[in-house]
Amino acid sequence: MTESELDGLLVTAEANVEYLSGFVTQFAWNTPSRPWYVLLPRDGDAVAVIPEIGESNWRATSWVEDVRTWPSPRPENEGLDLLADAIKAVPRRSGLMGFELGPETRLGMPVADLLRLREMIRPFLMVDGSAVLRALRLIKSEAEIGRIRHVCQIASDAFEALPEMARPGDSEREVVRRFQAELILRGADKTPYCAIGSGPGGYDSIIQGPTDRRLAAGDIFLIDTGARWGGYFCDFDRNVAVGPPSDTARRMHALLWAATEAGIAAARPGNTAADVFSAQAKVLEDAGIALGNVGRFGHGLGKLMTEPPSNKPEDTTALVPGVVLTIEPSAMYGAGRIMAHEEDLVVRADGPELLSRRAPREMPVTVG
Amino acid sequence: MTESELDGLLVTAEANVEYLSGFVTQFAWNTPSRPWYVLLPRDGDAVAVIPEIGESNWRATSWVEDVRTWPSPRPENEGLDLLADAIKAVPRRSGLMGFELGPETRLGMPVADLLRLREMIRPFLMVDGSAVLRALRLIKSEAEIGRIRHVCQIASDAFEALPEMARPGDSEREVVRRFQAELILRGADKTPYCAIGSGPGGYDSIIQGPTDRRLAAGDIFLIDTGARWGGYFCDFDRNVAVGPPSDTARRMHALLWAATEAGIAAARPGNTAADVFSAQAKVLEDAGIALGNVGRFGHGLGKLMTEPPSNKPEDTTALVPGVVLTIEPSAMYGAGRIMAHEEDLVVRADGPELLSRRAPREMPVTVG
Numbered sequence: 001m002t003e004s005e006l007d008g009l010l011v012t013a014e015a016n017v018e019y020l021s022g023f024v025t026q027f028a029w030n031t032p033s034r035p036w037y038v039l040l041p042r043d044g045d046a047v048a049v050i051p052e053i054g055e056s057n058w059r060a061t062s063w064v065e066d067v068r069t070w071p072s073p074r075p076e077n078e079g080l081d082l083l084a085d086a087i088k089a090v091p092r093r094s095g096l097m098g099f100e101l102g103p104e105t106r107l108g109m110p111v112a113d114l115l116r117l118r119e120m121i122r123p124f125l126m127v128d129g130s131a132v133l134r135a136l137r138l139i140k141s142e143a144e145i146g147r148i149r150h151v152c153q154i155a156s157d158a159f160e161a162l163p164e165m166a167r168p169g170d171s172e173r174e175v176v177r178r179f180q181a182e183l184i185l186r187g188a189d190k191t192p193y194c195a196i197g198s199g200p201g202g203y204d205s206i207i208q209g210p211t212d213r214r215l216a217a218g219d220i221f222l223i224d225t226g227a228r229w230g231g232y233f234c235d236f237d238r239n240v241a242v243g244p245p246s247d248t249a250r251r252m253h254a255l256l257w258a259a260t261e262a263g264i265a266a267a268r269p270g271n272t273a274a275d276v277f278s279a280q281a282k283v284l285e286d287a288g289i290a291l292g293n294v295g296r297f298g299h300g301l302g303k304l305m306t307e308p309p310s311n312k313p314e315d316t317t318a319l320v321p322g323v324v325l326t327i328e329p330s331a332m333y334g335a336g337r338i339m340a341h342e343e344d345l346v347v348r349a350d351g352p353e354l355l356s357r358r359a360p361r362e363m364p365v366t367v368g
Numbered sequence: 369m370t371e372s373e374l375d376g377l378l379v380t381a382e383a384n385v386e387y388l389s390g391f392v393t394q395f396a397w398n399t400p401s402r403p404w405y406v407l408l409p410r411d412g413d414a415v416a417v418i419p420e421i422g423e424s425n426w427r428a429t430s431w432v433e434d435v436r437t438w439p440s441p442r443p444e445n446e447g448l449d450l451l452a453d454a455i456k457a458v459p460r461r462s463g464l465m466g467f468e469l470g471p472e473t474r475l476g477m478p479v480a481d482l483l484r485l486r487e488m489i490r491p492f493l494m495v496d497g498s499a500v501l502r503a504l505r506l507i508k509s510e511a512e513i514g515r516i517r518h519v520c521q522i523a524s525d526a527f528e529a530l531p532e533m534a535r536p537g538d539s540e541r542e543v544v545r546r547f548q549a550e551l552i553l554r555g556a557d558k559t560p561y562c563a564i565g566s567g568p569g570g571y572d573s574i575i576q577g578p579t580d581r582r583l584a585a586g587d588i589f590l591i592d593t594g595a596r597w598g599g600y601f602c603d604f605d606r607n608v609a610v611g612p613p614s615d616t617a618r619r620m621h622a623l624l625w626a627a628t629e630a631g632i633a634a635a636r637p638g639n640t641a642a643d644v645f646s647a648q649a650k651v652l653e654d655a656g657i658a659l660g661n662v663g664r665f666g667h668g669l670g671k672l673m674t675e676p677p678s679n680k681p682e683d684t685t686a687l688v689p690g691v692v693l694t695i696e697p698s699a700m701y702g703a704g705r706i707m708a709h710e711e712d713l714v715v716r717a718d719g720p721e722l723l724s725r726r727a728p729r730e731m732p733v734t735v736g
Contacts, residue, residue, distance in 0.1 A: 025575065025576070026560070026561050026562065026563055026575075027561070027563060027575035027576075030560050030561045030594055030673045030674075031672065031673055031674035032472050032473065032474050032672065032674070033472055033667065033674045033678070051663070052661060052663065053575065053661065053662050053663055054575065056572065056573050056576065057573060057575055057576040060573075060576065071663050072663055073472075073663060073664065073678050073680075075471035075472065078471075099479070100479070101478060101479040101480040101483075102478060102480050103443035103446075103478060103480075104400050104401055104441075104443065104478070105400065105478050105479070106400050106474065106475065106476065106477075106478070107474065107475055107479050108474065109474075110469060110470055110471060110472070110473050110474070110498075111467070111468070111469040111473070111475050111479060111482065112469040112470050112471075112496055114479065115469075128480055130478075177552055177553060177555075178553075180552050181549040181552045181553050184545055184548050184549045184552065184559075185545060185546075185549050187545075190558075190559070190560065191552075191558070192394070192398050192558065192560075193394050193395070193398045194394065195394055195395060204424065205424050205425060205428075207393070207394075207395040207421065207422065207425055208393070208395075208424065208425040208428065226398055293420065293421065294421050295419070295420065295421055295439050295440055295441060296441065299401065304399065304400065305398045305399055306398075306399035306400070306401045310401070310441050312441075
């Protein structure tokens with residue numbers, strides 16, 4: 001904040017409120033009826049301005065002790081007066097107050113209320129404070145890495161059991177239900193993202209299912225999961241063959257496995273997100289394979305399933321110890337087919353540390 | 369839109385994009401890296417401006433056929449030029465373009481991009497269009513009611529099995545894991561909200577758990593769940609006694625059951641959300657019981673777990689056929705204890721139709 005000349009930061013989005021306050025809740029983010037605000041001044045203690053219903057939950061989980069409440073929902077004034085008072089009491093140096101306005105942010109309050117607040121806090125000026133949050137959240141602490149590793153291990157266990165959960169005749173929906181229940185019973189808090197693609201010899205979308213489509217011998221399917229534990233995500237996928245895979249599918253899997261190896265090896269200090277992309281792309285291009293149409297080959301991971309940076313040619317974010325990344329090459333083949341592969345890792349001073357358990361080089365085959 | 373003199377509506381939030389387009393995805397809303405836009409002109413066809421990665425998913429699920437894509441993520445221009453072109457091509461009468469700015473809305477794009485777009489679309493003026501969306505979404509179609517009923521029935525089945533899932537010595541986390549897995553295996557797509565409160569003779573929060581606290585004989589616990597199926601939520605709760613409940617807990621449960629009956633009976637055309645509150649409150653007040661500190665006694669339900677209206681004295685929203693409500697009285701007792709009770713219903717021309725299966729009048733007791 002000092003570098004950015006901000007006198008304070010006001011956050012409203014789930015990940016930022018949790019990150020700055022430690023507040024743990026399932027309630028707040030499942031309802032837009034009530035906003036939750038955390039004000040972090042450059043000088044002085046943080047202030048929570050929250051709905052009355054959440055006070056005991058807040059005090060049980062957050063280290064922010066200055067808690068101010070109002071009886072919400074009250075659409076005509078959702079705590080704006082309390083919030084403006086708190087902001088105007090912040091020591092003023094630059095007069096700049098940071099808000100979540102910039103790239104890859106979402107605001108946790110109505111825009112009309114934000115614009116009203118902008119007038120209420122004058123002479124403070126509302127500016128974009130998202131770069132400060134981005135820089136903070138890019139580098140994970142050991143506690144954060146531990147949580148991501150934990151949920152990656154839960155998902156690794158569930159993925160190892162996956163070949164036993166799918167048989168010819170099962171629908172995509174049934175397989176995803178079993179897999180989500182497995183994740184939860186093994187310890188995941190939530191399974192917000194659990195996509196499946198399937199088809200004879202391969203699938204054509206990695207983000208769409210589950211549908212009512214039924215698996216058949218000769219199918220390849222992919223499950224990609226963003227499961228959550230302790231406020232942090234894993235995000236990786238696995239391919240499974242229903243019966244012995246074709247030579248083409250085996251070759252694609254081997255190439256993507258190798259591209260992932262190259263991406264993992266490139267995830268080290270001194271390199272950029274673009275370098276991690278290039279290392280993966282080179283393996284596929286050298287084999288004459290078209291790159292997947294996903295827009296990037298992995299991304300940051302943490303309190304959200306996708307965070308900056310993006311592993312793509314234009315993103316020159318420097319990798320430093322504590323950056324957590326997904327390595328996610330994808331390739332096109334056959335008639336509109338795509339295959340993806342993904343692992344999660346943390347950049348360490350001496351190189352990458354895998355957080356997910358490395359996929360087998362050979363594609364697993366369903367059991368029974 | 370004609371009444372509001374809007375030339376068009378631009379939506380970005382999950383519920384509104386789904387509502388206007390039919391788009392079904394797990395992907396889009398789990399990552400703030402990429403925004404998704406739907407433009408609905410007053411005259412002419414809707415336009416989807418979406419990330420390239422989502423085109424096949426979009427075409428497989430949405431009735432909006434005019435789809436324009438860009439390679440996202442591209443933080444410097446997340447489809448804004450495409451979007452501005454689409455907006456400027458809308459036939460101009462009033463010159464007013466509606467956006468999601470008002471009460472209980474959340475924007476599905478960065479605010480800085482919205483402010484930039486505001487300049488790019490001139491001479492169109494950006495105004496709040498949320499009242500149009502609110503009015504549309506308040507009254508559910510039979511298809512919507514069917515989906516809410518379906519997920520309510522799944523949760524009713526899971527709640528009936530709940531007394532068998534909890535034993536003295538189990539932690540709140542274990543019980544919630546089993547309950548969430550049960551919901552998923554019985555057909556729920558997701559379990560975004562699954563809170564538990566427990567304590568000897570009663571609990572003190574209805575929104576907080578699960579924690580590591582272990583159940584003991586003499587406890588009362590409550591699970592409240594917002595489970596999701598087909599893009600729609602249920603939201604109701606059940607109380608369970610670990611071993612025979614105390615007379616106090618039984619009396620509170622009976623009173624809340626009666627207050628819920630009164631709330632259900634009041635949910636009919638001609639009444640308001642405030643009337644539904646008053647009917648519930650009267651039962652508790654007549655018994656000399658303090659009302660719960662939740663801020664309201666139920667709310668709208670649909671694509672979100674909480675929607676307008678709020679059953680509270682200040683909300684005079686008229687109940688008309690097709691309004692889906694939760695009836696949710698809560699009461700304080702003992703030393704800071706709260707007890708809640710909740711059902712889901714739809715207002716019909718001739719009165720309420722329950723969507724959840726009515727809770728038993730007597731509190732269920734754990735088995736074994």
